[in-house]
Amino acid sequence: METPSSASSANDRNALALAALRIAVGIFFLIFAEYKVFGTKFTLGGGFQWWISRFLEGSAYPFMAPVLKNFVLPHGTAIAFLVAYGELAIGLALVLGVLVRVASAFGLLFMLTLLFASDYPGPHAAFWQYFGASLSHSIFACCFAAFLAGRSDAVWSLAAHREKNK
Numbered sequence: 001m002e003t004p005s006s007a008s009s010a011n012d013r014n015a016l017a018l019a020a021l022r023i024a025v026g027i028f029f030l031i032f033a034e035y036k037v038f039g040t041k042f043t044l045g046g047g048f049q050w051w052i053s054r055f056l057e058g059s060a061y062p063f064m065a066p067v068l069k070n071f072v073l074p075h076g077t078a079i080a081f082l083v084a085y086g087e088l089a090i091g092l093a094l095v096l097g098v099l100v101r102v103a104s105a106f107g108l109l110f111m112l113t114l115l116f117a118s119d120y121p122g123p124h125a126a127f128w129q130y131f132g133a134s135l136s137h138s139i140f141a142c143c144f145a146a147f148l149a150g151r152s153d154a155v156w157s158l159a160a161h162r163e164k165n166k
Contacts, residue, residue, distance in 0.1 A: 015154045019097070022152040025143050026094025029087050029107075036084035048080030049073060052117075061120045068117060086110065094147075097157020104147035111141035 036042040052068050060068055072079055086106065093103035115137040121129040131138065146152070153159045 018146065018150050018152040019156040021143060022094050022100065022147055023156065025140065026091045029091030029094065033084060033087035033091055037088050043077065043080040043084055048083065049076040052076065055118045059118045059120055061116045064116045097153040097159050100147055100153040104144040108141055108144035108148065111137045111144060115141065
């Protein structure tokens with residue numbers, strides 16, 4: 001039987017684990033954003049358009065290909081900046097623990113967009129291959145969903161620090 005103190009201890013461990021995951025995902029996003037924000041190859045040098053063109057060669061889900069071709073590519077530079085600074089904003093929000101739910105909602109939307117833009121295993125793939133092909137994006141999507149559902153900012157965050165010092 002769980003005692004009140006052991007339940008509290010388990011809640012503390014869960015809060016710490018979720019906060020550690022939040023910070024780790026945030027660090028990943030800061031790393032992803034770094035070369036895009038502080039360099040010009042991705043945003044102004046055609047790097048973003050190169051990736052979209054590569055996705056259009058067969059890794060985009062069929063319903064996503066027209067969106068990439070007819071909307072994303074024609075607005076490539078603006079969207080490249082949105083991606084770069086979006087990743088930076090998500091990373092900072094997660095590491096600092098501010099606006100975590102907002103950042104997680106945008107992160108989840110971003111990961112699903114990337115999944116459908118780049119993780120199509122092909123029309124004759126086995127069911128499980130759809131999940132295997134999407135691991136680089138679906139794992140982050142699951143993390144963002146957990147941050148949305150839970151209180152990953154309950155500890156190790158500016159929000160928790162402010163609450164504590166009220």
